[in-house]
Amino acid sequence: MKIAVCVKQVPDTWAEKRLRESDRRLDRESADGVLNELDEYAVEEALRLVEAHGGEVTIVSMGPERAAESVRKALSMGADAAIHVSDDGLAGSDALATSLVLARALDGRDFDVVIFGSESTDARMSVVPAMVAERLGWAMLTFAQKVDVDGTTVAIERAGDGETVSVRASMPVVLSVVEKINEPRYPSFKGIMAAKKKPVESLDIASLGLDAAAVGASGAWSEVADFAARPAKAAGTVVTDEGDGGAQVASYLVEQKLI
């Protein structure tokens, strides 16, 4: 089974993120870059699937040069090879453009399964997996909390509101996984040493045969119109209980339309 895992380098999940005034884009230099936390679950699931069924795992990432660190981390967890798409012309790409680039990088390589984390912790759109599936014309199984492979059939369990939905599809499929699915392994020391020698294919807009105008900021279908800093935390409301504390709390919640 040939599995691709699409990963993204994002600013440290827990860091205070900033938008740049100049182009209203995320200032990626303001925080350390890390492998998107949810993508670690995708890498883990891919590794488990090939451990159970055989095959190989290829990491696919679109991002600037420094994203190579995150690609390397995924390799040190145990993936076999990687494709890194990097080009200054990709800066400012929205979800549509990203899906176009990823679909082009994935197409024609005989992957049976492509796995994504359910969202990136910076953009939080959750739409790229579906867009990639649509562009490739493959089945789409999203928000999986459990994955089973039987021959060429992939079955998932998706957690719904109050119910679990079982969905299955024939390969090739695009999967996205949620954090309930597994506990990602750490890279190992041996994995770190081995990752240095694993093949990483570098691609850019030209080598993918893409029109530069269709990607990057110029090809974006969406843009950030405006933004404002989060207002400072206001002082809390203190309820003094003089026998009617419960009623006061209830009134407050009603006023805030919380109940």
Add this chain to the structure above:
Amino acid sequence: MKSRIMSEQDLAFLLYEWLDVEALTSRPRYREHSRETFDAVMELSRELAEQDFAPHNRLGDTHEPHFDGTDVHVIPEVAKALAAFAESGLMAATLDAEVGGGQLPQVVGRAASTWLQAANIATITYPALSVANANLLLAHGSAEQVERFVRPIIEGRFFGTMCLSEPQAGSSLADVVTRAVLQEDGTYRLFGSKMWISAGDHDLSENIVHLVLARTPGAPPGVKGLSLFIVPKFLVNDDGSCGERNDVVLAGVNHKMGYRGTVNTILNFGEGTYQPGGGQGAIGTLVGEEHHGLAYMFHMMNEARVGVGAAAVALGYTGYLHALDYARNRPQGRPAWDKDPSSPQVPIIRHADVRRMLLASKSYVEGALALVLFAALLLDEQLTAETSDARDEAALLLDVLTPIVKAWPSQWCLKANDYAIQVHGGYGYTREYPVEQFYRDNRLNAIHEGTDGIQAIDLLGRKVVMQSGAGLRALHGRISATCARADGDLAAYGQALQDAINRIGGVTMALWADRDPRIALSNSSLYADALGHVVIAWMWLEQMQACAGKSGAFYDGKRAAGAYFFDFELPRIGPTLDLLQRCDTTFSDLDDACL
């Protein structure tokens, strides 16, 4: 997000901008490595620290290992963290490739392990002791012993201990009485009791490999009659599996002030609870030759002493980072010139006395971290430097610095923990905040692996006079070279440090002029205090030189902490050196009745 466990930026500065550890990768032993692998190991250690070690640091303190009368039970979070650590392969990262190691430079391994020590010193102590145990056996054990005991340790299946002290013999190992009797099959049977054995019994590993100092019949008295034995909790079968229970029995656990998650035990050997092989006594095998036990054990103890220094730094460092974070976020009071009580309060970091404590703490923990990493680099130099002269010099320097690496952080990084409580005020004295635990944990480091008093005696009594003072001369030479490079804004610091190390030389000669050990024993601790401060001032001058021409808050912070150390700390040793020059014998001569 900036961590409160360790400073990623400081570690990177020390490794790459100061010590230039990337240069090591040109040496054959390290040629498989690169900045990339070093960074990945640091990141892996940080992830383990944040996700598996730090979360149960408090729980391990409040739920210390429980002795049910037969066995010790440790909270499950410890086993989970140690399994993740073993799985990561970091246990063997610095060992030779031929035994399955990764030949990571010691200095990078040491830097990486500070994350785990700061996150949860009690949990990381189990594998740390085991690695030291494995290193001893790799140096002095037979091939068969390495195969039988070291490989399972590297794989994380067995853990190890060091069994030196006895109830009546703590710092004085000459009084060890545990007996080891040679058997016809070449093994030994051991009988005796060992005290203060960290990780002596637990349910965390398949087996526990005890390294035990004992005395064979007819052995010379004192430390020259001590031999070293491997005594596993379970005998190991030829196929590597664990077999019969050996007669090593837990007699009880010690309840400590800190490091509570590391079980500390009293072990009885050969008291008859079990009869392995149908006979009396715990079965052990000799390491190396009889009567060389203490020399072998020192292999482990020297490593353990650098490890203790690193632990003291890590605990002081995390205390400082917690205090810094608290001071930035705790609003309290207003500037002295603001008389308007309705004006907003300022964070306490704006108050001069809080800044004094934070800057002092920064100078202690960052200075001591530099020393620990420098010592670790000396290990790499000792192993891989290109010329034999350079290797010998590194060994000599490491020898003379080891007691300082162990004792200075144990004293001064503990002071940083003390300040961390003070910065927190009343909250710091409660168990709701972690700084009190850091203090309690760190208080051990001045005691175990040779008390600070023992380190001081080792320093003045042995290290600075060995080989006719070659160690001290080597140190003097290195420090003088740094001083000679100090120019511009740093010239005055260079001169101050040169004067200080010159005075140390004079004082050393004065203290040994009469070759009277009373004088040395009376003055060893003061001497260690003074030389320790000189060495840390050296570390600061080196760091300030590495910051030359660089701007930004991080480098300004380095310069501020270095200036603090030279302006406020180094001058403290002047009166101490005056006192030492007098060769006072008060502490040797004092009548006990006066105390």
